[in-house]
Amino acid sequence: MSEMNTSRVSEFILTGFPGLHPEYYGLASAVLFLVYFVTVLANITVFYLFATNRCLHKPMYYIILNLSACDLLFSTATLPKIISRYWFQAGTISFTGCFVQMFFVHYLGSVNSFILFLMAFDRYLAICHPLRYATYLKQTTLFFLSLSAWIIAIIVPVILVIRAYPLPFCGPNKISHCFCDHVGITGLACTDRTPYSFAAFVGAMITLLVPLSFIVFSYSAILIDVSKIAGFKNRIKSLSTCSTHLIIISLYYLPRCFVYLTSYVGIVFSTDVRIVIIMLYSLGPPMVNPLIYCLRAKDIRQCLWKHFYRMVSSQLDMPEISHQGGIPNLMPKPPQLASSDAEVQWIYSEPLLDEQASHSFSKGQPRNPAAKTNFSRLYPHSHFP
Numbered sequence: 001m002s003e004m005n006t007s008r009v010s011e012f013i014l015t016g017f018p019g020l021h022p023e024y025y026g027l028a029s030a031v032l033f034l035v036y037f038v039t040v041l042a043n044i045t046v047f048y049l050f051a052t053n054r055c056l057h058k059p060m061y062y063i064i065l066n067l068s069a070c071d072l073l074f075s076t077a078t079l080p081k082i083i084s085r086y087w088f089q090a091g092t093i094s095f096t097g098c099f100v101q102m103f104f105v106h107y108l109g110s111v112n113s114f115i116l117f118l119m120a121f122d123r124y125l126a127i128c129h130p131l132r133y134a135t136y137l138k139q140t141t142l143f144f145l146s147l148s149a150w151i152i153a154i155i156v157p158v159i160l161v162i163r164a165y166p167l168p169f170c171g172p173n174k175i176s177h178c179f180c181d182h183v184g185i186t187g188l189a190c191t192d193r194t195p196y197s198f199a200a201f202v203g204a205m206i207t208l209l210v211p212l213s214f215i216v217f218s219y220s221a222i223l224i225d226v227s228k229i230a231g232f233k234n235r236i237k238s239l240s241t242c243s244t245h246l247i248i249i250s251l252y253y254l255p256r257c258f259v260y261l262t263s264y265v266g267i268v269f270s271t272d273v274r275i276v277i278i279m280l281y282s283l284g285p286p287m288v289n290p291l292i293y294c295l296r297a298k299d300i301r302q303c304l305w306k307h308f309y310r311m312v313s314s315q316l317d318m319p320e321i322s323h324q325g326g327i328p329n330l331m332p333k334p335p336q337l338a339s340s341d342a343e344v345q346w347i348y349s350e351p352l353l354d355e356q357a358s359h360s361f362s363k364g365q366p367r368n369p370a371a372k373t374n375f376s377r378l379y380p381h382s383h384f385p
Contacts, residue, residue, distance in 0.1 A: 009169035012098045012185075014091045015176050016082055019272040029086035035287055036079040042290035043072040046300070053303045059137045060122055061300070064293055066146050067115045067248070070108055071286030077104040078179040079283065085178075098180040099165055103157050105181050109282075110153035110207040116252060117211035118145055119245045124218035127238060128225050156203035163196055164189075176271050178279055212253055219246070244296040248289055255281030 020028060046068045050056050078101070085091035093101070125133045160182050167189040175184040182200045186193045219242070226238045259277060262269070269277070293300050 009095060009173045009188075011092050011094050011173065012180065012188075013174045014082060014085055014093060014178060014180070015174055016085050016091065016178050017272055017275055018176055019270075025086040025089075029083050032079060032083045032086070035283055036075055036083065039075045039079075039283075039287040040072065042287065043068045045304075046290050046293060049300060049303045049307070052307075053299075055299055056303060058299075059139070059142050060119075060126075061297075062139075062142050062146065063115060063118050063122055064297070064300075066149070067112065067119070068290060068293075070111045070115060071289055073104070074108040074112070075283060075286045077101060077108065082178040093180065095169075098175075098185065099161055102164075102180040102182060102185060103161050105179055106157040106160060106203075107153055110156060111150055112252060113207050113211045114149035114153055115146075116245075116249050117214055118142075118149060120211075120215040120218040120249070121145075123242050123245055124221060126241065127222050153207070156207055160200055160203060163199060167191060167196070177275060208253075208256065215249060215253075244292055247292055247296070248285070251281070251285045251288065 017028065046065065050061060050065050081093060081101070122137065125136055129136070164182060164186050167186065168191060169188055170190040172188060175188070177184045183197070186196050186200075189196075222239075222242060226235050229235050229238060255277065259274075259281075294304050295301065
C-alpha cells in the first residue's frame with residue numbers, strides 16, 4: 001500500500017494562509033521568523049537561568065523547564081517550514097516528512113497538556129497539603145512523573161500515524177494549513193475518513209479533557225481551601241502563587257475549547273480565520289510563556305535581574321548585586337588612599353610594634369587600648385584636647 005502512495009503522491013504542499021496576497025509574503029515570513037527567534041531566545045534563557053542558579057532547582061521550576069523544552073521543540077518542528085514557504089517559496093514537504101511533522105505536532109501538544117496537569121498537581125499539593133508537599137513531591141518523584149508524561153504522550157500520536165500512513169492518496173496534495181496535522185492529511189485521502197476522524201477525536205479528548213478535568217478539580221479545591229484562610233491579604237497572597245500557572249493554562253486550553261465548542265454548535269469559520277486562530281493558540285504560548293515566567297515567578301525574575309545587572313555592571317563598573325532579592329548593593333566603597341598623602345598612607349600601612357603586638361591584658365586589668373592611641377596621627381586635621 002505504501003508503494004501505491006509514493007507512486008501517486010510523493011509530496012504535499014503547505015498553502016499556509018490561502019488568502020494572503022503575494023506582496024505580503026515577505027512581511028508574513030518576517031513576522032513568523034521574529035516569533036520563532038523570540039521563542040528560541042526566551043526558552044534558552046529559561047534553560048540558562050535554571051542551569052546557573054541552584055535556587056531554581058525546585059519542583060515548580062522543574063515543571064516549567066519541561067514546559068519550556070516542549071514549547072521550544074514544538075516551534076522548531078513547525079515554524080521553519082512555513083517560514084521557508086513564504087521566504088523562499090519552498091512550500092513542498094515530502095510524503096514521509098509530512099507524517100513525521102504530524103507526529104511531532106500531536107505528540108508535543110499531548111506532552112504540553114500532561115505537563116500542565118503536573119503544574120496543577122504541584123499547586124494543589126503546595127496549597128491544600130503544604131505539610132506533605134516535600135514528602136509527596138520529591139525530586140525523584142517529579143522526575144518519574146515528568147518522564148511518564150513524555151512517554152505516555154507517545155501513544156495517541158503513534159496510533160494516528162499508523163492508521164493514516166497506509167491510506168490511499170491519489171488526488172490533490174495541497175494542505176490548507178501552515179503545518180501537517182491529522183485533519184489536513186486524512187482529508188486528502190481517497191477514502192472515507194470518518195472512521196479515522198473519530199479515532200482522532202477520541203484521542204484528542206483523552207489528551208485534553210483528562211488533564212483539564214483534574215486541573216478544574218485541583219483549582220476548585222484550592223479556591224475552597226483559600227476561602228478558609230483568615231484575612232483578605234492572606235487569601236490574595238495564596239492565590240498569587242497560582243497566577244502564573246492559571247495564565248499559562250488559560251492560554252493553552254481556552255482557545256482550543258473555543259474552537260471545539262464553535263464547531264460543535266455549527267459555527268463555521270473561513271479557512272483563513274481558522275488557520276489564524278490555530279496558529280495563535282499553537283505558536284503564541286511558546287513565545288509568551290517564558291515572558292510570563294520572568295514577570296510573574298519571583299525567583300526567576302530575581303535571577304534574571306541579577307544576571308542582567310552583572311552584565312551591565314561589568315561594562316559600566318557599577319556596584320555589584322547583593323544576594324538578597326537581587327537588589328543592587330549601593331553602599332559606598334571605602335575611600336581609596338591617595339598616593340600623595342604619604343603621612344596618612346604610612347599610618348594605615350605601618351605595622352604594630354613588637355611591644356604593642358605582644359602586649360596582653362590580665363584578667364582583672366581593664367582593657368583600655370584607646371588610652372595609648374595617638375589620634376593626632378590617625379586624624380591629622382582634627383584637634384584633640
